[in-house]
Amino acid sequence: MEKIETIEDFRRFVERNRDLIREKSVEVCDLPEDDDWINDDEWDVIYEREVKTRKRN
Numbered sequence: 167m168e169k170i171e172t173i174e175d176f177r178r179f180v181e182r183n184r185d186l187i188r189e190k191s192v193e194v195c196d197l198p199e200d201d202d203w204i205n206d207d208e209w210d211v212i213y214e215r216e217v218k219t220r221k222r223n
Contacts (some may be wrong), residue, residue, distance in 0.1 A: 170176050180187065196205055 168175070168179070170179055194204065
């Protein structure tokens with residue numbers, strides 16, 4: 167896999183792999199309520215920290 171260093175690299179990666187991403191993805195509503203990923207709040211904490219940082223700048 168090629169190294170992704172910029173937003174443009176990421177966009178190219180998504181474009182090239184769109185079908186595979188769709189094939190492997192799942193709907194959150196299809197996951198059980200006790201799924202570890204759903205119950206993990208790590209990304210919520212990161213998101214909140216980023217939002218607060220951007221508001222200050």
